[in-house]
Amino acid sequence: MKKRIVIVEDNPRISEGFAAVIDQTQDYQVIGNYSDCEAALKNLAADAPDLVLMDIDLPGMDGIAGTQRIKKLRPECIVLIITVLEDSEKVFRSLCAGAGGYIVKNSDSGNILQDIAEALAGGAPMSLQIAKMVVRSFSRAADSPLSGRETEVLQGIAAGKSYTKIALDLFISKETVRSHIKNIYQKLAVSSKADALKIAGTNNWLN
Helix, strand or coil: CCEEEEEECCCHHHHHHHHHHHHCCCCEEEEEEECCHHHHHHCHHHHCCCEEEEECCCCCCCHHHHHHHHHHHCCCCEEEEEECCCCCHHHHHHHHCCCCEEEECCCCHHHHHHHHHHHHCCCCCCCHHHHHHHHHCCCCCCCCCCCHHHHHHHHHHHCCCCHHHHHHHHCCCHHHHHHHHHHHHHHHCCCCHHHHHHHHHHCCCCC
16 A cells, blocks of 8 residues: 655645655655645645655744644654755754654655655654754753663664664664664653654753
C-alpha cells in the first residue's frame, strides 16, 4: 500500500514540483495539496496522511504551529519541514515542535525521495549543523529516569539517526533499539519520539 503524503505549501510552483516527484513513484501518493495549515487541518482526518511536507512561512497559521497541531491530532504522522535555509532558527523551532526533519526546497528529486524514505524508516533527515543544535539544546540532568543506554538511544534520535544507524553505532541489534525506545516511552509516559524529545529537553535529560 502506498504511503499517503500531504503537502502544505503556498507557492504553487514548489508544491506542484514536489507532487510531481512524489506521484511518479510506486511507494507514495499525494492525497492532499494545500496552501495553508487551516485547510490541511480541516482535512487531516479524511486524508489520514503518513507524512506531511510542511512549509514554515504560510499565510495565517505558520508551519511551526501547524506542526504542533498535526502532532497533537495525529501523533503517528511524520512532519517534514520544507525550507530554503538549512541553518534557519525556524527549522530548529519546528523540530522542537515535533517535526521529524526537513527537506530543502531546491533539492533534486533523488534527494527529496531519499529524505522521505529516511523519515518513514524512522530517521530524521537534517544537516549536521541542525542536528548539533538539537543535541546542544539538551544537557543531561542527574534526576533523569533514563538509563545510560536509553539516553544514548534518545541522543541518537535527537541527532536524526535511523534505528539501524543507532544500532550500528551502539553495537546492538535493531530490536534492542526498539526495546529501549519502548522503555523510554513507558518511563516518560509518552507515545511518540517527538514527545520523548520534548520532555527530555524540558528536563535537561540529554547531553
